[in-house]
Amino acid sequence: xxLRNNPKALDTLKENDKFVIMEPSLYKGKWLTVFDNDNPIHxxxxxxxxxxxxxxxxxxxxxxxxxxxxxxxxxxTAVNKVNxxxxxxxxxxxxxxxxxxxxxxxxxEVSQIYLNFSDPWPKNKHEKxxxxxxxxxxxxxxxxxxxxxxxxxTDNRGLFEFSLxxxxxxxxxxxxxxxxxxxxxxxxGNIMSEYERKFCQKGPIYKAVxxx
Amino acid sequence: xxLRNNPKALDTLKENDKFVIMEPSLYKGKWLTVFDNDNPIHxxxxxxxxxxxxxxxxxxxxxxxxxxxxxxxxxxTAVNKVNxxxxxxxxxxxxxxxxxxxxxxxxxEVSQIYLNFSDPWPKNKHEKxxxxxxxxxxxxxxxxxxxxxxxxxTDNRGLFEFSLxxxxxxxxxxxxxxxxxxxxxxxxGNIMSEYERKFCQKGPIYKAVxxx
Numbered sequence: 001x002x003l004r005n006n007p008k009a010l011d012t013l014k015e016n017d018k019f020v021i022m023e024p025s026l027y028k029g030k031w032l033t034v035f036d037n038d039n040p041i042h043x044x045x046x047x048x049x050x051x052x053x054x055x056x057x058x059x060x061x062x063x064x065x066x067x068x069x070x071x072x073x074x075x076x077t078a079v080n081k082v083n084x085x086x087x088x089x090x091x092x093x094x095x096x097x098x099x100x101x102x103x104x105x106x107x108x109e110v111s112q113i114y115l116n117f118s119d120p121w122p123k124n125k126h127e128k129x130x131x132x133x134x135x136x137x138x139x140x141x142x143x144x145x146x147x148x149x150x151x152x153x154t155d156n157r158g159l160f161e162f163s164l165x166x167x168x169x170x171x172x173x174x175x176x177x178x179x180x181x182x183x184x185x186x187x188x189g190n191i192m193s194e195y196e197r198k199f200c201q202k203g204p205i206y207k208a209v210x211x212x
Numbered sequence: 213x214x215l216r217n218n219p220k221a222l223d224t225l226k227e228n229d230k231f232v233i234m235e236p237s238l239y240k241g242k243w244l245t246v247f248d249n250d251n252p253i254h255x256x257x258x259x260x261x262x263x264x265x266x267x268x269x270x271x272x273x274x275x276x277x278x279x280x281x282x283x284x285x286x287x288x289t290a291v292n293k294v295n296x297x298x299x300x301x302x303x304x305x306x307x308x309x310x311x312x313x314x315x316x317x318x319x320x321e322v323s324q325i326y327l328n329f330s331d332p333w334p335k336n337k338h339e340k341x342x343x344x345x346x347x348x349x350x351x352x353x354x355x356x357x358x359x360x361x362x363x364x365x366t367d368n369r370g371l372f373e374f375s376l377x378x379x380x381x382x383x384x385x386x387x388x389x390x391x392x393x394x395x396x397x398x399x400x401g402n403i404m405s406e407y408e409r410k411f412c413q414k415g416p417i418y419k420a421v422x423x424x
Contacts, residue, residue: 161389164376168386177373179391179418206391 009076013095016079019087021066024094029106034092035064040111043068045098045131046118050078051193053114057091059191063111068096098136105143113140115152117195120159132163137170141212149175153207155199160206167210176209221288225307228291231299233278236306241318246304247276252323255280257310257343258330262290263405265326269303271403275323280308310348317355325352327364329407332371344375349382353424361387365419367411372418379422388421 006012013020021027027034031041039062044053047067057065069075072095079093096104118131128135132152140150154160167174178184182200186207196205218224225232233239239246243253251274256265259279269277281287284307291305308316330343340347344364352362366372379386390396394412398419408417 157391161391164389165386168380171383174377174380177376179369179373 006073006076009072012076012079013072013093016083019082019091020075020079020093020095024096024104028104029109031064031066031105031109035090037064039064039090041066041109042112042114043110044114044116045101046070046115047078047093048074048117048193048195050075050081050093051195052116052191053091054078054082054085054088055191056114057088061088061090063090065091067091067093068098068101069093070095070097098131098139101139101143107142108145110143111145111148113144113148113150115150115154116193117154117156117199118152118159120154120156122156122158127162130159130162130166132159132166134166134170137166137172144212147211149209149211151207151209153181153196153205155196155203155205157203157206160208164208167208170212172210172212174208174210176207178205178207180204181207218285218288221284224288224291225284225305228295231294231303232287232291232305232307236308236316240316241321243276243278243317243321247302249276251276251302253278253321254324254326255317255322256326256328257313258282258327259290259305260286260329261406262287262293262305263407264328264403265303266290266294266297266300267403268326269300273300273302275302277303279303279305280310280313281305282307282309310343310351313351313355319354320357322355323357323360325356325360325362327362328405329366329368329411330364330371332366332368334368334370339374342371342374342378344371344378346378346382349378349384349424356424359423361421361423363419363421365393365408365417367408367415367417369415369418372420376420379420382424384422384424386420386422388419390417390419392416393419 032038041064043066045068047053047069050067053065053067075093075095115131121129127133178186182205244250253276255278257280259265259281262279265277265279287305287307327343333341339345390398394417
């Protein structure tokens with residue numbers, strides 16, 4: 001996600017505190033009070049402009065979705081989009097860094113994690129920053145329920161190769177893999193962001209589903 | 213490998229018993245007597261026309277190579293090729309089915325296994341026949357030395373996806389992966405058969421290195 005600074009981004013987030021949670025640590029272990037139901041919580045880490053999570057939430061009203069995006073400027077774009085499309089009761093957004101997930105979720109609080117087109121951090125010296133590195137896997141393992149899945153999609157071959165090795169070294173079962181999702185049977189039902197729609201023209205979209 | 217029946221194939225093999233081992237079970241546990249040295253033994257299962265193993269053996273005179281090919285008609289083609297290119301002291305061929313590998317190798321007798329462009333057996337009902345299925349992995353595990361590697365290449369996406377899941381379910385460490393070998397740094401040093409030269413034009417060549 002290319003980042004353009006938006007000096008008004010934080011204001012946009014604050015003005016939309018109906019669905020943007022400004023102090024997420026207040027809800028650690030209590031997220032179901034936010035949604036006022038007992039439905040499972042699925043999160044997307046690095047939600048970007050929110051296309052994916054918004055579509056998913058529309059299709060699955062019985063699941064609570066929390067989208068995390070590190071950069072307020074990017075999240076503000078998602079917020080504006082939701083305001084034009086209409087709020088959904090089962091979606092909340094947070095401007096938050098995945099490294100601190102355990103500050104906002106207790107053990108086993110999350111039922112599913114989505115990682116879509118994460119920053120590939122292509123330089124070797126930055127590999128610890130990749131969202132599928134061993135920096136993050138223990139964090140996901142803590143907040144994710146037993147048998148909870150991680151669904152990971154990317155168009156970046158290097159990131160996908162790295163991630164498969166990383167998951168394997170962490171001894172994670174590989175439940176599903178596609179090396180060309182848009183030419184797979186599983187294409188049906190695939191929810192796409194704008195980014196995916198654009199980049200699937202240029203090469204394969206890779207997908208893996210793993211658990212701990 | 214498309215199979216054309218060659219009624220003279222067995223005769224061709226017998227006439228070349230200098231490097232085609234007609235009764236391989238006689239050498240179970242004694243392969244080093246065939247090569248008359250203490251060098252490690254690497255095998256290729258499904259060697260086809262032998263391009264790959266012949267080039268590998270030329271480059272690595274201190275490794276003993278045994279190529280297995282199920283179909284005598286295919287192996288006869290490899291034999292004729294070796295006769296025109298020149299014999300190598302460190303290569304032997306066998307017409308043999310991988311399912312019976314333990315009839316010809318004792319535990320830990322083999323240092324490395326190559327699987328190149330194996331038959332994908334695309335129908336689900338045939339998945340047990342795939343050379344990376346759980347039919348074969350316990351056999352490889354037995355004959356392969358501890359820390360011995362399996363190097364697997366294919367142009368068949370379905371077979372590669374299946375194989376990654378199969379290796380993972382068998383809890384095999386994934387040491388290396390490329391989802392487009394010919395556009396990887398590791399392209400240098402990649403030994404190609406005629407088949408690989410032809411099919412790398414049509415799509416990516418996938419490679420994985422695993423061990424038990």
